[in-house]
Amino acid sequence: MKVFVLISLSFTIFPVAFSQTKKDTLKTKELEEVSIKAWQRRDISRMPEEQNGFLNSGKKNEVITLSATNASITLKTGRQLFAKIPGVFVYDMDGSGNQLNISTRGLDPHRSWEFNTRQNGVIINSDMYGYPASHYSAPMESFEKIEIVRGTGSLQYGAQFGGMVNYTTKKPDTSKAFSLESINTVGSFNLLSTYNAISGTYKKFSYYAYYYQRHADGYRKNSQSDANAQFVQLNYQFNPNISLKAEFGRSKYLYHIPGPLTDSMFNADPTSSTRSRNYFSPDIYIPSITLNWKLSEQTKINLTTSGVFGNRSSVQLDAFANIPDTIQTATGQNKPRQVDIDRFNSRTAEFRVLHQYNIGRLRNKLAAGVVYMNNDLHRQQLGAGTTGSDYDLTLTTPGFGRDIHFKTNNIALFAENMFQVTSRWTFSPGIRFENGQSKMEGVINYYTVNPLPTTIKHNFVLPGISSQYLLDNDNTFYGGISQAYRPVIFKDIVPASTYEQIDKDLKDAFGYNAEVGIRGQLFNRLQYDLNYFRVLYKNRLGTLVLQDNAGASYTYKTNVGNSLTNGLEMFVQYKFPITNKLLAGLFASTSFMSAKYISGQVSTGTANKSIAGNKVEAVPNWISRNGVDILYKGFSCTVLFSHTSSTFSDALNTTTPPASGARGFTPAYSTWDINASLRTNSLFMIRAGISNIFNVQYFTKRPTFYPGPGIWPSDGRNAYVTVGVKI
Numbered sequence: 001m002k003v004f005v006l007i008s009l010s011f012t013i014f015p016v017a018f019s020q021t022k023k024d025t026l027k028t029k030e031l032e033e034v035s036i037k038a039w040q041r042r043d044i045s046r047m048p049e050e051q052n053g054f055l056n057s058g059k060k061n062e063v064i065t066l067s068a069t070n071a072s073i074t075l076k077t078g079r080q081l082f083a084k085i086p087g088v089f090v091y092d093m094d095g096s097g098n099q100l101n102i103s104t105r106g107l108d109p110h111r112s113w114e115f116n117t118r119q120n121g122v123i124i125n126s127d128m129y130g131y132p133a134s135h136y137s138a139p140m141e142s143f144e145k146i147e148i149v150r151g152t153g154s155l156q157y158g159a160q161f162g163g164m165v166n167y168t169t170k171k172p173d174t175s176k177a178f179s180l181e182s183i184n185t186v187g188s189f190n191l192l193s194t195y196n197a198i199s200g201t202y203k204k205f206s207y208y209a210y211y212y213q214r215h216a217d218g219y220r221k222n223s224q225s226d227a228n229a230q231f232v233q234l235n236y237q238f239n240p241n242i243s244l245k246a247e248f249g250r251s252k253y254l255y256h257i258p259g260p261l262t263d264s265m266f267n268a269d270p271t272s273s274t275r276s277r278n279y280f281s282p283d284i285y286i287p288s289i290t291l292n293w294k295l296s297e298q299t300k301i302n303l304t305t306s307g308v309f310g311n312r313s314s315v316q317l318d319a320f321a322n323i324p325d326t327i328q329t330a331t332g333q334n335k336p337r338q339v340d341i342d343r344f345n346s347r348t349a350e351f352r353v354l355h356q357y358n359i360g361r362l363r364n365k366l367a368a369g370v371v372y373m374n375n376d377l378h379r380q381q382l383g384a385g386t387t388g389s390d391y392d393l394t395l396t397t398p399g400f401g402r403d404i405h406f407k408t409n410n411i412a413l414f415a416e417n418m419f420q421v422t423s424r425w426t427f428s429p430g431i432r433f434e435n436g437q438s439k440m441e442g443v444i445n446y447y448t449v450n451p452l453p454t455t456i457k458h459n460f461v462l463p464g465i466s467s468q469y470l471l472d473n474d475n476t477f478y479g480g481i482s483q484a485y486r487p488v489i490f491k492d493i494v495p496a497s498t499y500e501q502i503d504k505d506l507k508d509a510f511g512y513n514a515e516v517g518i519r520g521q522l523f524n525r526l527q528y529d530l531n532y533f534r535v536l537y538k539n540r541l542g543t544l545v546l547q548d549n550a551g552a553s554y555t556y557k558t559n560v561g562n563s564l565t566n567g568l569e570m571f572v573q574y575k576f577p578i579t580n581k582l583l584a585g586l587f588a589s590t591s592f593m594s595a596k597y598i599s600g601q602v603s604t605g606t607a608n609k610s611i612a613g614n615k616v617e618a619v620p621n622w623i624s625r626n627g628v629d630i631l632y633k634g635f636s637c638t639v640l641f642s643h644t645s646s647t648f649s650d651a652l653n654t655t656t657p658p659a660s661g662a663r664g665f666t667p668a669y670s671t672w673d674i675n676a677s678l679r680t681n682s683l684f685m686i687r688a689g690i691s692n693i694f695n696v697q698y699f700t701k702r703p704t705f706y707p708g709p710g711i712w713p714s715d716g717r718n719a720y721v722t723v724g725v726k727i
Contacts, residue, residue, distance in 0.1 A: 042527060043068035044084045044573070046519070047147060049418075052121055053302045053352035055367045057418050057426050058466030058478045059153030060515055060531060064146040070629075070638035070675035072691055072720055073140045074185040074193050074214065076100050079642045080673055080691070081140070083625045085148060086529075086569040087591030089618075089644070092700045092714035093707065096216050096225030097193075098137050098253050104150065105513075105535050106565035106595035106619040107162050110703070111135065114162035114486070116154060120169055120233075120247065122288040122306045126344045128158070129408040129438050129458070130377035130490040135282035135312050135344075137251045138229055139212040141183045141195040144170045151513035151535065152480040155432040155464045156367060156414055161484045161513065161535065172199040172206035172235065183724035190217040191720065206235040219715040220258040221273040227253035241294040250310075252283040254391060257314075260321040260710025262661035270697045270713035275325055277337060278316035279391040280707065284344070285309045298356045308346040313393055314706075315339050315385050320660035321710040331387075339383035339393050339400075346375040362420035368413075373436070375408040377490055382445075401445045406490045410436025410458055427467035430482070434460040438487070446498045456488050458508065475520030478531075485510045491705070492541055492557070500543075503558035511536035511562075517569075527573045535565040542651060545603040553606075561600015561651075563616045567593040575629070585629035595619035602651050611651045618666075618701045620645040634679035643670040649702035662702065662709035669698035669714075690719040 045063045047056040062085050066073070071080035075097040078090030082102065091101035091109040103109035111133030117125050124136045147166040149157065157164040173179040183195040193214035199207060209232040216225050229251040237243045259275030288306035295301060315337050317325050328335060352369035382401025386392050416430030437457045464482025471477065486509040493502050517531025542560030547553050573587040595616035601608045627640040646668045648654065657664025675689035695717040702711060 044527070044571070047149070050354060050365060050367075053300060053354045053367060053369070054156050055354075055365060055416055055418050055428060056149070056153065057428055058468035058480055060150040060478065060480075060517065060533075061153060062148045062529075064148075066140070066143055066145060070636060070677060070687075070689070072673075072675065072689055074187070074191070074720060074722065075691075075718075076140050077673070077691055078102055079625060079671070080640060080675065081146070083627060083638075083640055083642070084571060084573065084587055084589050086571050086589045087567065087593070087623060089620065089623060090700065091618075093703075093712060094218070094223065094225070094255060096218055096223065096227075096253075096255060097140075097214065098225060098227060098255060099135075102165075103162060104148075105162070105533055105567060106537075106563075106593050106616055107535075108618065109701075112162075112165065114160060116158035116160045116162075116164040118157075118164065118166040119249065119286065120288075121166060121290070122247065122286065122304060123158075123348050123350075124284075124286055124308060125346075126284070126308055126312070126342075127346050127375045127377045127406075127408070127490075128373060129375060129410060129436075129487045130406040131342065131344075132160075132489065135310075136249070136284040136286055136308070137227070137253060137282070138167065138169075138231065138249060139193075139195055139210075139214070141212070142169050142197070142210055142229075142231060143167050150515065150533075151484055152464065152466060152482050152515050152533075154484065154513075155430050155462060155482050156369075156416055158371075159412075159432060159434055159460065159462055159483075159485050161486055161509075161511070161537065163513075169231070169233065170197070170199075170208065172201055172208040172233070174201045174206065176200055177202045179726065181724065181726040183722055185214075185720055185722040187216075187720035188718035189219055190215065191718075192216075195724075204237045206237075208233045218256070218258070219718070220271045220713065222256050222258040222276045222278075223273070224256040225253060227251070243292045245290045245292075247286070247288045247290075249286040250284065252281070254279060254281045257316060257707050260661065260708040260712060262321045262659065262710060263657050263664065265321065266661075266697075266699065266711045266713060270699075270716070274321050275317060277325060277334065277389045278314075278707075280312070280314045280316075281391065282312035283310045284312075300354045302350075302352045302354075304348075304350045306348050306350075308344050311341055311343045313339075313341045315391060315393055316708075318708070320662060321708070322660050334387040334389070336387050336396060337385035338381075339385040339395060340381040341379075341383075341393065343378040343380075344375075345378070346373065348373050359420075362422070364420050365418045366415065367417075368415040371412045371414075373408065373410045373412075375406075377406040377408075379404050379406065379442075379490060379494075402443070402494065404440055404442025404444065404494070406438060406440050408436060408438040410434065416464075424470040425467070427465065428480075429465045430463070432460075432462040432464075434458050434462065434485070440490075440493060444494070447495055456493070456506065456508075458485075458487055460485055460508075460510075471520070474522070475518065477516075477518050479514075479516035481512055481514040483510070483512045488541075495557070500555045500557060501546075503556065506541070506557075507539045507559050509537060509539045509541075511538045525575050527571075527575075529569070529571045531569050533565075533567050533569065536562070537565070538562040540597075540600065540651075542600070542602040544601065544608050545606065555603060560602050561597050561611055563595060563597050565593055565595040565616065565619070567591055567595075581633055583631040585631075586627075587629070588624070588626045590622070590624040590626075592622055593619055594621065597651060600651075604652065609652065611653075614651055614653045615648055617650050618647050620647050620668075634685075635676070636678075637674065637676035640673045640675075641670065642673070644668060644700070647701065649704070660709065661711050662704075664702060666699065666701055669696060669700075671696050671698075685724070687722050688720070690717065691715065692717045
């Protein structure tokens with residue numbers, strides 16, 4: 001059995017006065033006491049009632065403060081980062097730290113594409129209507145906090161079922177004109193990363209910028225990864241009421257794809273690989289300009305223009321896991337690989353206004369705005385690639401088998417009003433209007449007989465309402481319901497072969513989110529959030545088998561059924577002193593989900609079968625993360641136990657996997673992690689951790705498309721060390 005150990009070390013240096021007087025010694029003792037009090041502040045908190053033109057009253061939301069979170073930051077280990085957010089399902093697609101694949105409430109975690117994903121309030125989904133995955137992958141070292149708003153609160157952000165996730169970068173240093181921060185990590189599987197940032201403030205101008213680079217060989221054979229990212233933020237405060245911010249972010253990585261495994265391969269050696277010539281590389285640019293203007297004490301406006309540009313490219317032998325990539329006898333060479341390139345050209349303009357007014361003595365707030373999106377996703381696929389083994393997008397035959405554009409114009413209007421009914425009770429009705437269309441045009445070489453659907457309209461009126469009641473200053477009842485939809489995206493209307501036909505009247509997925517809960521704190525030590533939720537997801541897509549007039553069978557992609565998810569989410573955290581210097585905390589973050597199809601049928605290959613009553617694929621009944629936090633002086637440590645129950649990979653709930661491993665049962669899995677940090681003084685901090693301490697061999701789901709159908713093992717035992725300096 002292989003044993004891998006990774007150590008992570010982190011130093012942070014802050015400016016101090018190097019005086020040796022007794023007075024300074026006394027100050028040092030006071031700082032130790034302050035650090036203990038700081039630990040008492042919540043690592044998990046709630047968003048304010050109003051923020052950046054959005055209303056959060058009555059919404060299920062969480063804020064993760066990363067500086068107070070013990071986690072494997074460089075590898076973006078999702079179960080650790082979101083350990084105290086109940087119900088977050090993490091798809092561990094690769095252990096290289098490139099992407100976060102998360103979802104909540106029974107939705108699909110692939111590249112977090114059920115969320116409206118943002119960085120500093122700027123949309124970073126690659127194409128909200130064509131390919132809503134987030135390929136932009138900034139380093140977690142650059143973020144200060146992560147904000148999450150569940151689906152019931154998403155009407156202000158977008159119409160997504162999942163809600164909104166916002167990654168907030170660190171802020172410029174306001175105490176000096178120039179400061180430098182460097183964070184460096186080494187670890188298992190030859191992990192090596194460096195994050196270097198500068199920031200400062202001079203009069204009305206402030207700035208923050210970083211450069212990041214990372215290499216890892218990966219847990220599996222042929223799973224190397226190289227990543228780099230850059231970011232710059234420039235701020236100018238014209239006066240106390242007007243500010244302008246310009247940002248430019250870029251991320252790029254090259255991932256050597258090790259290929260899917262069959263069940264027998266996984267059981268024999270989960271670190272094995274079925275592909276040595278497959279690669280994937282997104283290169284994404286995110287520019288934005290934001291104007292904030294406080295017109296009066298009652299009215300604020302925000303205008304943001306942004307874009308997502310770049311591409312995601314891959315070269316690979318696209319085949320099931322049980323089909324080997326071998327030398328061809330006839331040619332004496334490898335098979336030619338397939339080249340696919342998506343080019344993103346997404347532009348967004350978002351205008352918001354927040355107005356406060358009084359009715360009698362009660363304060364009310366109106367948030368309203370408009371969002372315009374103009375996107376052009378250019379998809380080039382099925383290119384004839386080389387027979388080589390490196391990352392090479394060269395075509396041996398000019399042109400692509402699929403060369404098509406998916407163009408979207410969409411405008412959305414939203415308004416939400418928070419009515420202060422009493423000093424304790426508020427309710428906030430809201431509405432969102434979506435109007436636009438997506439149009440496909442181009443060439444599919446193998447599909448010339450049957451016409452394709454070329455235009456999909458997005459016309460929706462989405463109402464919602466949320467409410468909260470303050471029991472006292474610390475405890476709140478909250479609840480709400482809102483409608484949501486997920487547009488038919490590019491891959492849904494592109495036939496996989498000449499034997500597949502697409503329903504010309506495909507409907508967007510449509511439904512609602514509902515929740516009710518109570519949250520707050522008791523005895524100044526017990527923090528909690530308990531809620532019940534329901535998600536209705538109609539018009540799910542799938543495939544049927546039909547027969548044409550001549551009696552020949554063909555597959556037909558269409559809306560196949562509806563699903564309903566009921567669930568409970570619970571977070572409880574209790575912090576208490578053991579001595580005047582030793583503090584401890586216990587936490588439990590657990591969700592229960594019952595996700596089932598309430599109607600529909602799908603193809604078994606030769607016939608259609610009802611799926612009513614079946615479980616929705618990749619939705620575990622239980623996700624539970626529980627742990628212990630310890631703090632002694634400058635030392636903090638978190639021990640985390642995570643458990644995720646079993647799931648199915650398809651709507652038919654296939655139990656016995658085929659030889660390819662493309663469908664079947666995903667067993668339950670449990671892991672233990674430990675992360676710790678030591679702040680020796682105000683200058684230095686050392687962080688270290690071991691993930692999957694007992695080297696459990698597991699996988700989280702069997703994908704149906706990228707990176708290939710089959711088993712994708714999650715990482716075994718690994719460790720990390722991070723070293724940082726700030727001057």
